[in-house]
Amino acid sequence: MILVSSWLTDLVQNIDLDNVECEYDHTFTYSTQCDERSDWTFSYLKKISKNVIPISYCPIEVELTISSIEYRLREIDKYEAPRGKILIDATTLALPELLHLFHILNLRKKNFDVIYVQPTGYTENDDKGLDKIKSYDLSDDGLGIQQVPPYIGFSDNSMLFFFLGFEGHRFGALINSDEFDTSNVTCLIGSPPFKLGWENKTLSNNYKQLLEVSTNSNTRYKFAGANDPIKTYDHIDKVYQAADYEKRTLCLAPFGTKPAAIAAAQFAVNNNNVIMLYDYVKKKNKRSSGKDLVHRWSFSYVE
Known part of the structure; x- marks a missing residue:
């Protein structure tokens, strides 16, 4: 099983992209950015990781695409996780990708980290209904x-x-x-x-x-x-x-x-x-605005 062993938090404004060190061998992320924080996160990942690996899940075909290679669901267990220190970008990846990555790394008894960048705000709908409740266009x-x-x-x-x-x-x-x-x-x-x-x-x-x-x-x-x-x-x-x-x-x-x-x-x-x-x-594009706290959780495999 996998358990959280540490949790580190920092502000984006405290991170100088020109002076960060490379900490990871491989980082899993989504291939497309949709807002300011995902743009910043991708730039950050390229600085702190030697290799950035795009990953996406297709529910129609029931397959996971990792570095342009398609894995049917029954073949996912055959995927050999890369050697070295691994990071998962939860800022851009959705639940299905996170779920399958956790499954793979747990199966391979690998430790890994997860990063997530909070936004400063979310995009509101322009519509103003009679109830005056602000709704969100995410x-x-x-x-x-x-x-x-x-x-x-x-x-x-x-x-x-x-x-x-x-x-x-x-x-x-x-x-x-x-x-x-x-x-x-x-x-x-x-x-x-x-x-x-x-x-x-x-x-x-x-x-x-x-x-x-x-x-x-x-x-x-x-x-x-x-x-x-x-x-x-x-x-x-x-x-x-x-x-x-x-x-x-x-x-x-x-x-x-x-x-x-x-x-x-x-x-x-x-x-x-x-x-x-x-x-x-x-x-949606521009679904959130700004970038705030950066969280990094370390997950450890335990028997």
């Missing part, structure tokens, strides 16, 4: 909510754990689906958030969905720092133990912050009977 609709192979199972007897973000329609798509049991839902709220007051944005953008689900289910709430995968992992484990006691499968829907998705991917790799959900939304 992504285009994808394929819809699906189980991510090989973390699949029977969803009719699962215990659902949903991570709330700024896009309430993603939660709405889940609770209005006939596939998933929404009679027993736990919601994770990122608190403290990246910035003071952002938790109110999460609640306001999910208010209608939370009202709907609370009238038809036994809804519970968990709170963990929006940038804290360690506390998030602990909450997942508690819900997992409750699900196991009731002989149910844990169904994770990490649609909130990326650090929370990191915890979800880590937990799924470390445990059995975990279903992972994702809706494959497409990130």
